[in-house]
Amino acid sequence: MRKIFLTLCFSLSIGLLHAQEYIFTPVTDIEATEVKSQDITGTCWSFSATSFLESEIIRLTGKKINVSEMFxxxxxxxxxAWNYVMRQGKAQFSQGALGHDVINSVRQNGLVPETAFSGLVFNETRYNHIELEGTLKAMLDNYILSKSGNLSPKWKLAVENVLDVYMGKKPSEFEYEGKTYTPESFLKMTKLNMDDYITITSFTHQPYYQSFILNIPDNFSNGAMLNVPLTDFTAIIDNALKTGYTIEWDTDVSEKTFSAKYGIAFIPENSGDALKGLKEIVSEKVITPEYRQQEFENYNTTDDHLMHIVGSLKDQNGTIYYKVKNSWGTNPNRVTNGGYVYVSKAYIELKSISILIHKDALPKDIKKKLGL
Incomplete structure (x- = not known):
C-alpha cells in the first residue's frame, strides 16, 4: 500500500511539474488608444481599422485622438446600399465589411473625432444596429423588386434619411481643441495618407507576390489583396512590430481555442487539449500552407472578426504570442487582460484571413518582390 501511495504521489508531482500556467513577458508594446466595445453590431472592421489609424496618428504626430468609428x-x-441595389440584390448587405472599407471611407469622406460624431441618438449609450440593418435591407429589397424599368433616384435620399434617424447627421464642420475643421481638413491634420496602406494575405490558390480579390462575403467592395507565402506573412507582422508599426488583423474566432474570457488563442497539437490550453501551455500544431488552405476551403476558417495587433509577448518557454486589441469592451466578467487577447503564432498562421498595414512596415526584400 505504501509503495502504491508513493507511486501516486510521484506521478502527481510529475504532472504538476509539466503543467505550466501562462506567464507572459512583454517583448514589444506599441501605443494604442483605449479598448472600446462594438456592442450589438457587426462593425468590428471599423473598430479595428479605426484603432489601427489611431495608432498611426500617434506614430505620425504624437497626438492621441479618439477617432469616430461610426462615421x-x-x-x-x-x-x-448602392452596391446592393446596382447588383439588383445579388450581393451581401449586412453590418459586416473589411479593413480596406475604412481606408476607402476615409479617402472619400475624411475623418472626424468621436466628439463630432458618436453614431448614438435618442440618449443611447450602446450601439445596436439590428433594427437599422433590417430596415435598410427591407427598403432596398423593396426598391429592387418594385422597379419597372425605371428606378427612382429617391431611394438614395431615403437611405440617407434612415441613416440620419438611426445614427445622426454627418457633420460638415466641427470644433476640436479650439479649432474649426471639416472632415477633410481634420484628416490632413492627422498626417494620414490612405495611399500608404495595403492589405496582405497568404493563400496557395493564387500566385504569390501578386494581387487578387479574395472571395469572401464581406469583401463587398472587391478590395484587392497582395498574396505572399506563409513564412513572409508572419515575417511581415514581426517586422512591423519590430519597427514600430501596428497591424489590423482579419481572422476566424469561431474556434474553442480563441477565448476573450481567458485572453488566449492557440492551436493545440492534440484537439483534446483545447480546454486545457485555455489556462496552461500545451503543444501546438505545426501549420503548413497546405493545411491552412484546406481549412479555408472547407469553411473551418472563415472571415469572422477583425482586431488590432499592437505588440508581442513571450511565455516562460520563450514562445512568442501577439498582443491583440479586441473590441468587446473591458468588462472583467466577459474578458481578461483589459480586453486584449494573447494570440499564438500558430493561430495567426492558421486562422488569419488578411492584415492591413503601412507599406513601410514590410521587410525590404518582400517589399521589392511585391513591387512597392
Whole structure:
C-alpha cells in the first residue's frame, strides 16, 4: 500500500511539474488608444481599422485622438446600399465589411473625432444596429423588386434619411481643441495618407507576390489583396512590430481555442487539449500552407472578426504570442487582460484571413518582390 501511495504521489508531482500556467513577458508594446466595445453590431472592421489609424496618428504626430468609428460605418452603409441595389440584390448587405472599407471611407469622406460624431441618438449609450440593418435591407429589397424599368433616384435620399434617424447627421464642420475643421481638413491634420496602406494575405490558390480579390462575403467592395507565402506573412507582422508599426488583423474566432474570457488563442497539437490550453501551455500544431488552405476551403476558417495587433509577448518557454486589441469592451466578467487577447503564432498562421498595414512596415526584400 505504501509503495502504491508513493507511486501516486510521484506521478502527481510529475504532472504538476509539466503543467505550466501562462506567464507572459512583454517583448514589444506599441501605443494604442483605449479598448472600446462594438456592442450589438457587426462593425468590428471599423473598430479595428479605426484603432489601427489611431495608432498611426500617434506614430505620425504624437497626438492621441479618439477617432469616430461610426462615421466610417455610416459612410460605408451608403456605399453598401448602392452596391446592393446596382447588383439588383445579388450581393451581401449586412453590418459586416473589411479593413480596406475604412481606408476607402476615409479617402472619400475624411475623418472626424468621436466628439463630432458618436453614431448614438435618442440618449443611447450602446450601439445596436439590428433594427437599422433590417430596415435598410427591407427598403432596398423593396426598391429592387418594385422597379419597372425605371428606378427612382429617391431611394438614395431615403437611405440617407434612415441613416440620419438611426445614427445622426454627418457633420460638415466641427470644433476640436479650439479649432474649426471639416472632415477633410481634420484628416490632413492627422498626417494620414490612405495611399500608404495595403492589405496582405497568404493563400496557395493564387500566385504569390501578386494581387487578387479574395472571395469572401464581406469583401463587398472587391478590395484587392497582395498574396505572399506563409513564412513572409508572419515575417511581415514581426517586422512591423519590430519597427514600430501596428497591424489590423482579419481572422476566424469561431474556434474553442480563441477565448476573450481567458485572453488566449492557440492551436493545440492534440484537439483534446483545447480546454486545457485555455489556462496552461500545451503543444501546438505545426501549420503548413497546405493545411491552412484546406481549412479555408472547407469553411473551418472563415472571415469572422477583425482586431488590432499592437505588440508581442513571450511565455516562460520563450514562445512568442501577439498582443491583440479586441473590441468587446473591458468588462472583467466577459474578458481578461483589459480586453486584449494573447494570440499564438500558430493561430495567426492558421486562422488569419488578411492584415492591413503601412507599406513601410514590410521587410525590404518582400517589399521589392511585391513591387512597392
Amino acid at each position: 466610417n460605418v455610416r459612410n460605408t452603409y451608403s456605399t453598401k
